[in-house]
Amino acid sequence: MKDTYILFWHRRDLRIKDNIGLYNALTSGHKVIPMFIFDSEILDDLPKNDARVTFIHKELEKINDTLKENNSSINVQHGKPIEVFKKIIDTLDISAVYTNHDYEPYATKRDKKIAELLKEHDIEFKTFKDQVIFEKEEVLKNDGDPYVVYTPYSKKWLENLTEKKYQSVDCESNYKSFAEKSFDFPSLEDIGFEASDIQPVPFSLDDDLIDEYEDTRDYPAKDGTSRLGPHLRFGTISVRKCVQHALESKNDTFLKELIWREFFMQILWHHPESAKNNFRSKYDGIQWRNNEDEFKAWCEGKTGYPIVDAGMRQLNETGYMHNRVRMITGSFLCKHLLIDWRWGEAYFAEKLLDFDQAQNVGNWQWVAGTGCDASPYFRIFNPTSQIKKYDKNHTYIKEWVKDFGESSYPEEIVEHKFARERCLETYKEGIED
Ligand SMILES: Cc1cc2nc3c(=O)[nH]c(=O)nc-3n(C[C@H](O)[C@H](O)[C@H](O)COP(=O)(O)OP(=O)(O)OC[C@H]3O[C@@H](n4cnc5c(N)ncnc54)[C@H](O)[C@@H]3O)c2cc1C
Incomplete structure (x- = not known):
């Protein structure tokens, strides 16, 4: 049988370490082509010097540099995802597309369309939980309803937490599974953007910061918070790593903030209409x-x-x-x-x-x-x-x-x-x- 590729579609997970979907692709026995799409449906509404686009571009460049050291590269595309996939299906021999879950209302609709297209071509679409510890229906009330109040949600979240849930996966030992392919890497100008001077500051997961977080986090003049925000948003760090650090501290205030993040994620997942309407x-x-x-x-x-x-x-x-x-x-x-x-x-x-x-x-x-x-x-x-x-x-x-x-x-x-x-x-x- 002819060897086929697995396409790994990066979205909110701009890293090739401790990435669950990628790990599953790399250990599947097939060669893996990593891919990212600059989605014109999102980009068309942004100013040309949008700082987040510059950040994404830089992070993709970093991924590409590591891939090049492993005789591979990332396939970076620009356009409507459905059109990009039609083109890719025509040009590459793909047996499956692997990706990590994205829970926003736009993303779930987009993924449904992609899944249908892939099905028509007999291509498997495998998706994984990666950006949260608990997703969708994993933390529910005893009667099976989703929580709408944080405190009981966080209590259940902690009750359900086992070590396995925040264990990292070893992608690095499997880099040999990246396909030996060389793709052109587009510049920011190629996708119609220009570089922004605004960039996220590096994050900190220092023990001292987490231990003292409860006392310092409310003072805006202090460097008392982690600055993880954009890194969690674009997945340049894995949430499992953040939780591992948070659990090492005797003070649980920082962990509770990570749980707030998951609380709001499940709220939007269960109540997509709340993106535009009053929840109540x-x-x-x-x-x-x-x-x-x-x-x-x-x-x-x-x-x-x-x-x-x-x-x-x-x-x-x-x-x-x-x-x-x-x-x-x-x-x-x-x-x-x-x-x-x-x-x-x-x-x-x-x-x-x-x-x-x-x-x-x-x-x-x-x-x-x-x-x-x-x-x-x-x-x-x-x-x-x-x-x-x-x-x-x-x-x-x-x-x-x-x-x-x-x-x-x-x-x-x-x-x-x-x-x-x-x-x-x-x-x-x-x-x-
Ligand atoms: C009006 C308003 C809008 C906000 N919009 C966003 C947003 O678009 N994106 C965003 O990530 N956060 C948002 N927050 C929450 C919070 O302000 C930021 O997560 C935090 O300031 C980011 O800085 P940090 O990474 O240093 O946070 P830290 O205090 O170090 O917290 C660590 C992480 O915990 C999570 N977290 C912390 N506080 C909250 C919170 N209140 N709700 C949910 N998660 C939290 C974040 O992922 C954060 O990066 C908003 C808060 C308010 C009041």
Whole structure:
């Protein structure tokens, strides 16, 4: 029988170490061609200097360099995935496509279409769990329903956790199974993009950071968080490795954040409609003010509230915003300005290097109070007392708001006490009993 190839399709797993789908492909007895598609359905809506595209391109280059050392290379394509697959089926002798699960609503629809196409050509489509410890229906309530509240979900998650669930797989010993093929590697310009200066900072999984995380994570001026966001989003690190490190610490706060990530992933998987709709429909009656000038001031970091402005300016300049400040800026948008959480979600989606639909939607709905396990609507962050608690020396603010304390710095866009009362009234009127 003629030897056929397995195509391994990288998506949110830009690494060739500890990658479950890839490991299964490499140990299948067939030669493996790794592949990535710059999906024009996603790329066409992005600015030409999108930082995430630059990051993906760089990570693929790194993969390609390692593959070249092993006489192989990655097949990088650009176009609509279905069209790319039609072309590949015509040009390469493929018996199976292996890939890791991608849970976002767009991805599940795309994968369904690809699976149908492959079936028509008698090509197997094998998919694996890789980007989470528990997926889909693996952590359910005793009655079989999915959880909508974090605390019992996390308890069950921990109960179900066995060592096997976070064991790494050894891809490196199997690199000899990569096909000896040489593919041209496209430049960013070839796919219609240009390099961005904004890049993720390296992550840290240091023992000290994880041990002290609970005490330091809320202070935006400190380097107290891991900066794993984009790396988990694009899979340049495996979640199993993160969990292994988290479990080594006596303090479980960091592990709990990794569980929040999986909580929101399963929420979006079970409730794909929550990407666009309030998770709780009783909030549908809220009359958002949606003032465009105020939205612009928020986006540009010109609200006159220094901690809000620092966060937005940090986001605009670096593609990152500290979690505490994401909560403050998010609350300010929805509650002080009464702007629909979907506007804020879309702005963060455009700017965040770690943008992940499940996390972004889940957290925005948490902030707005419309979400599954949300902050109560009457919890309105006071942007001034938040400074006293978390940036009392103004270290963070001064880093990002260069005109802080100067006459050019804008006046407060709205008075806090007035905005608070307006918010409470609007929510009360809008919420169905
Ligand atoms: C309005 C708003 C929008 C957000 N949008 C995103 C987003 O698009 N993508 C994203 O990954 N996170 C999002 N978050 C969650 C959180 O802010 C980021 O995960 C975190 O700031 C990333 O920095 P870090 O990697 O240093 O996190 P660390 O504090 O070091 O946490 C480690 C990891 O745990 C996970 N995690 C931490 N906090 C949360 C959380 N609240 N919810 C879910 N997972 C969490 C992340 O994967 C994170 O990388 C959002 C939070 C808010 C309030």
